[in-house]
Amino acid sequence: MDQVSTEDRIATEEEEEDEAENAEADTGLLQSSAPALFDQTENLQPNLHLLGRLFLSRPMSHTFNCILLFQFISIGISYVLAGSEAYAALLDIRHVYVIPAFTWILTLAILLAHTVIQPITSLLTLLKGILLIVTVAVTFAVGSEVGLQSSSDFSQMGKPFLMGTVALGGIVNVMPLLYSQISHNKTQILWFRRAVLGGLTTCMVLNILWCWAVLEIVPQTSLPERRMAAASTLQATSSSLSTPSSSASPLLFSNISLEESEKAGEIATIPLTKIINERYKAYSWVAELIQVFIAISVTVSFLVMGSAMKHTIDGLVSSLWSSRLEWLSKAWERNSPSKHPHCSARSLAKLGFSLLGFGIIFIVSVCDPRGFVVMLDKVVSFSLNTEVGLFVFIMLRESREDRFQHLTVPLPVGDCVFSLTWLLPTYFLFAVTYDVLQTLADVAHYLPYYSHDQELHIYNTTGSFTAANLSTFL
Numbered sequence: 001m002d003q004v005s006t007e008d009r010i011a012t013e014e015e016e017e018d019e020a021e022n023a024e025a026d027t028g029l030l031q032s033s034a035p036a037l038f039d040q041t042e043n044l045q046p047n048l049h050l051l052g053r054l055f056l057s058r059p060m061s062h063t064f065n066c067i068l069l070f071q072f073i074s075i076g077i078s079y080v081l082a083g084s085e086a087y088a089a090l091l092d093i094r095h096v097y098v099i100p101a102f103t104w105i106l107t108l109a110i111l112l113a114h115t116v117i118q119p120i121t122s123l124l125t126l127l128k129g130i131l132l133i134v135t136v137a138v139t140f141a142v143g144s145e146v147g148l149q150s151s152s153d154f155s156q157m158g159k160p161f162l163m164g165t166v167a168l169g170g171i172v173n174v175m176p177l178l179y180s181q182i183s184h185n186k187t188q189i190l191w192f193r194r195a196v197l198g199g200l201t202t203c204m205v206l207n208i209l210w211c212w213a214v215l216e217i218v219p220q221t222s223l224p225e226r227r228m229a230a231a232s233t234l235q236a237t238s239s240s241l242s243t244p245s246s247s248a249s250p251l252l253f254s255n256i257s258l259e260e261s262e263k264a265g266e267i268a269t270i271p272l273t274k275i276i277n278e279r280y281k282a283y284s285w286v287a288e289l290i291q292v293f294i295a296i297s298v299t300v301s302f303l304v305m306g307s308a309m310k311h312t313i314d315g316l317v318s319s320l321w322s323s324r325l326e327w328l329s330k331a332w333e334r335n336s337p338s339k340h341p342h343c344s345a346r347s348l349a350k351l352g353f354s355l356l357g358f359g360i361i362f363i364v365s366v367c368d369p370r371g372f373v374v375m376l377d378k379v380v381s382f383s384l385n386t387e388v389g390l391f392v393f394i395m396l397r398e399s400r401e402d403r404f405q406h407l408t409v410p411l412p413v414g415d416c417v418f419s420l421t422w423l424l425p426t427y428f429l430f431a432v433t434y435d436v437l438q439t440l441a442d443v444a445h446y447l448p449y450y451s452h453d454q455e456l457h458i459y460n461t462t463g464s465f466t467a468a469n470l471s472t473f474l
Contacts, residue, residue, distance in 0.1 A: 047315030055395040071383035072309040083298035143216025389428025
């Protein structure tokens with residue numbers, strides 16, 4: 001009996017220690033005695049604005065906020081354009097008409113039903129992953145029937161490189177939102193890190209396989225000689241179009257290519273489904289599966305990034321409110337008969353600024369409905385790479401300074417792993433430098449100095465879409 005009582009006391013003491021650790025982690029993560037940034041409940045929910053305000057100087061913090069909001073809006077625009085094209089392909093209508101419905105239905109869901117959307121988004125993310133695996137496998141199977149040979153030109157790897165930084169670097173903007181949904185103890189944080197690394201690895205592998213599968217079916221370029229060959233052989237091969245096992249080259253049947261889709265600002269699944277529906281009608285169900293997958297995928301991406309943008313804007317408004325607009329809350333409480341916590345002046349301000357952000361996304365998307373590739377290739381990649389390669393790196397280095405040692409971190413990173421943070425500026429700032437130089441080179445071609453060899457430039461541009469066409473996949 002004494003032994004049992006001793007074991008019970010030990011178990012009780014261990015449980016109390018775990019509870020004390022969890023409580024300390026939850027209340028101590030961002031609890032500093034210096035800046036009283038938020039209310040007690042909001043101190044438990046770190047956001048990108050708060051992290052920038054803690055670990056960056058005031059000018060850099062303001063710059064970080066601007067780049068952050070610019071990045072959220074630009075990637076939101078790219079998702080609206082991609083999502084409208086995906087649903088337009090399903091509904092067989094022009095994607096311009098889908099933009100308002102896609103934008104505002106999902107926006108209202110994020111703003112007004114955020115607690116309901118979170119579990120739905122989790123289920124859709126799981127469905128998205130399963131569909132991606134199935135879609136890649138089926139697309140490879142169809143590609144083996146097509147037998148299309150792709151060519152590689154590593155001198156044109158810049159655009160796929162920039163798209164890769166967008167596909168893998170965007171997790172930085174989502175992590176604070178995801179972190180706010182777990183308990184701040186060592187066990188959950190450890191599994192949180194493992195989930196992030198596992199998700200990034202899975203994303204990288206599936207993106208590579210998806211690009212490879214698309215190249216098995218869709219031609220990379222639309223060369224003039226291919227168009228002439230298609231026109232001259234159309235009559236001779238019309239009788240063999242109905243069978244998927246035809247020995248004729250699939251390059252000769254249409255002018256659909258990744259190059260033409262990039263010029264039209266289309267996502268890569270548009271030419272993919274066109275070729276399957278026109279040339280391989282027996283696999284039309286594959287085209288439908290691809291369209292459903294892309295529609296779900298972009299919907300989930302918009303919901304996740306939109307929620308992350310709302311989370312950041314809420315933190316920005318709360319910080320501004322606590323420092324400058326607290327008098328407005330007091331005036332609201334005195335004059336408003338309603339005491340509902342979700343109908344305060346601060347909550348309405350958060351809603352208003354979030355609506356403003358989504359409104360900008362909608363306006364730009366409507367004004368430039370064909371700008372998906374340019375938006376993703378130039379704007380999103382530049383802002384995201386600057387954010388991660390410069391500001392996030394500085395915040396990570398500053399967090400190890402002596403003046404921040406009073407902040408309690410439940411599971412600190414070891415020195416060996418922390419030294420890997422030098423890879424951030426090496427990788428992402430190199431992408432920024434390349435992006436700037438490539439943009440300057442593109443602009444130089446439009447200067448009057450180059451007008452005398454415009455025909456040569458057009459020919460070179462037509463022949464340069466090989467590996468660069470991978471930018472339309474991501």
